[in-house]
Amino acid sequence: MNQFFKNSWTRFLRSSNHFHFSFFTQNSRKFSHFSRSFEPESWRSMEGLVRCSANFAPLTPISFLERAAKAYGDRNSVVYGSVKYTWGETHERCLKLASALTQMGISRGDVVATLAPNVPAMQELHFAVPMAGAVLCTLNTRNDSAMLSSLLRHSDAKIIFVDYQLLEIAQGALHLLAETDTKPPFLVLISESDGPCPIDVASETCEYESLLANGHDVFEIRRPNSEWDPISLNYTSGTTSRPKGVVYGHRGAYLNSLATVLLHGIGSMPVYLWTVPMFHCNGWCLIWGVAAQGGTNICLRKVTPRGIFESIAQHNVTHMGGAPTVLNMIVNSPVSDRRPLPHKVEVMTGGSPPPPQIISKMEELGFGVSHLYGLTETFGPGTSCIWKPEWDSLPLVERSKLKARQGVHHLGLEEVDIRDPVTMASVPADGKTIGEIMFRGNTIMSGYLKDLKATEEAFSGGWFRSGDLAVKHPDNYIEVKDRLKDIIISGGENICTVEVETVLYGHPAVIEAAVVARPDDHWGQTPCAFVKLKEGCDDVGAEELINFCRDHLPHYMAPRTVIFGDLPKTSTGKTQKFILRERAKAMSSLS
Template sequence: MLELHFAVPMAGAIICALNTRLDPKMLSTQLCHSEAKILFVDHEFLQRAEEAITLLNNTQIKPPFLVIISEHGSFSPSTLAHKSEYETLVEEIGETNFSIVRPVDECDPISLNYTSGTTLRPKGVVFSHRGAYLNSIACVFTHGMRDMATYLWTVPMFHCNGWCFSWGTAIVGGTNVFIRRCEPKAIFDNIVTHKVTHMGGAPTVLNMIANSLATDQKKVPHTVEIMTGGAPPPPTILSKIEELGFHVCHCYGLTETYGPATWCLRKPEWDLLPVDEQVKLNARQGVKHFGMGEVDVKDLITMESVKCDGKSIGEIMFKGNTVMGGYFKDSRATQEAFSGGWFRSGDLGIKHPDGYIEVKDRLKDIIISGGENISSIEVETVIYSHPGVLEVAVVARPDDYWGQTPCAFVKLKEGVQVDAQEIIQYCRDHMSHYMAPRTVIFEDLPRNSTGKVQKFVLRKKAETLGSLT
């Protein structure tokens, strides 16, 4: 995959890294939408790829030529006719003196990345050569990578081309370390064996490391820089991960912004503050990196910038070269996303007096109870701090009197026994009473193919519960 991130654009083509966790039906939908001509597939996912290609027979789309990446260069069995083995193909038709096919315009597309949609119609986000170049440099700088860095891959390359580190590690002559399974033991083993200096990971990866078994952990030989993005990591997880020898760089962005777009630049004066306060400050989404043109928090209707008072809520919006060119074959969704001349993230946030932004919630996840806006993220942060909680997601439950009340879905750590009332009381002891959940349900959290919690599933469950009052 790393080779192909260079080879495909250098051949004048567009790379579209597909999510390996998708089922054949969704893969088929994306192959049809992208009109891919060649499909490179690792031997581990061959059967799924074959099923996806077979489904294309019911469409007008010509199935892509299949190139199988086998484990040891030997040909893997396949039921499809138009196929080849990767190393054999390179050896037979590869040209040593091949001239790079450069883009006619630097704004020409370099890649197509699908959002982690919850339906069979996820959006295809178009990246340009210019945007990828700028974001790669910015992310390497933001991550503090220097010459000869060693990068451990726990971020899949189908996530915004690996947050652009697929190209970025080459800028600093870095060494790439890959693991087939993102598991704590493999992470610690590879850090020690290969002297890993940098890695990335969603908050779920940080949670996994922070709550890993002592037998899986190893003392890291030096501080490992770890970049995280996605849902805001709970302060308790940030604190635990740093105790294990990691230094967290907290970033924020979307597929539409090539991955990381802002970072919580750590100020020296924060080191003088109590640890709890430092962790809270480090959990903010921060300021734009130098590759992004503009970032602001604006009123959804008037498009006026909100005050830097840490209270006024608006939508986080972006402008610049590292914002997508648009959604492939979807002009209507593109126009909606850029309504008002800015890219609308769909995330609600505030601006602090120092200019740092902080995500408060997804626009669709805000809970309105008795006329008060409740941030599901703030409630989740408090519940996460309970020593018995492993994972939590909070959504709105309909209420005839209050309109909505917070409903928490909680997964406990193994062997822990806690009842709903204890969680509710813990929240009331640590936050305003009106924000505390009135319903707590213990179960595993549903996740989509990219590991994000499917809150729409939880919202449906909460709706079926009906009103408390």
């Protein structure tokens, strides 16, 4: 990979009670990291202390796999249809894959990309690529060829692993790269694990299992020189239309994996159903986290309500995750797609604030729902609504409202606060004053690849600025109100789109809703609602929904416009509001 930032950047990072002086330089498409430790004065006053291999090793999630192979070696690590691997087998396969990558010329800091759904190869690549000293770049499976070629060029990926169902898109991207005189990455085809490759492999590609077979299981793992070395490159989801390359370090990945396990209440040997895309924030870091607990990964290529219920019943699933869109899909699924749950299945949801109505309906079906909040830049989960036993006696509606809050920061972070973005003063914990959510701690990205300006802006003031607006309640739990760019200012009044969307979800005919600003000559902006109705509810019109909102909100907050139809989504279930804003803007220009 080319230089991490356009210019050398000097930073002081406080980590593990010692200081690091870190900077990055360009070195033949690789990350190069140089670090010197500066021990604080207190160490010098205490005789007999030494840091060595006996008491220090860089934190890395690679160690989770090594431990799982020893502690849970004969237990299933992955189940995908008829394919099953144990942790011992997964460890061996990852060693062979890492060996094969080095035989192909992959060196420390090189980028290896993937374009694949939740299949066993994706789980293995999360360990094998960093074991080879390389950086894993998991790309969104809904990217078209043009976007994919742009991200491959930006990342300088040397190899791309592509699922056979996405081969045409990948080949289109490689063709576009060739047209610009950019050397395309070598393509490795991932076929179904339990059958022959359904596609003829071209001479300029190779097949995943064949590549793995050429590796050696006695491979010596290339461990990170520093725990701040990069482990993965994740591009933002595209809800803002311009993806950024977010770089994670080994230390942050290690800590966030364990923090997410704790947030999700995952004990030893769980059975985790993959409904969260593995490419998204490395599966919220749970690909590594499930290994830490010796769990079983149930891979689901396509997420459907029927597939979810059948997987739970067949494999005795204990945990799963998903954006509110997945929860919405479950609660609105036909009865014929459902099966009784063998026990309460714990679901962790995040990505956007879930409507309280959806949470209550999930619990009625027998699921336990915990709500997290985070961004790509925070390795996924950063906060969670920690449940308190005294809330159990509250009415269901009140419990759901409490669970819809974003809660407090997890143990891997130093602090999360709501602050005035100009003065940087912490807002009062009154549940009313709106400020920007800001983070600091070890599970914050290293920076944006090749975008020093954006990195400096995100870290200005000594905090990571999320761009999300929230309030802080008297119990210090935070509650997201809106994205900074989504807030509607109508006649001088601030309108939080999340509040309007929550009311719309309360209408029995609404299955999905998103609210954006529509330019208005008199008010400046007015709320414009994009709504998808449930089947059989086509008789519900705009006036009914507007009046419904006016019955539950101040009139100025109610939508002035309602548009019916499907909502554009990212593959992680987030509504692409930038597209809706453009539609609302176009409607205003035509009126």
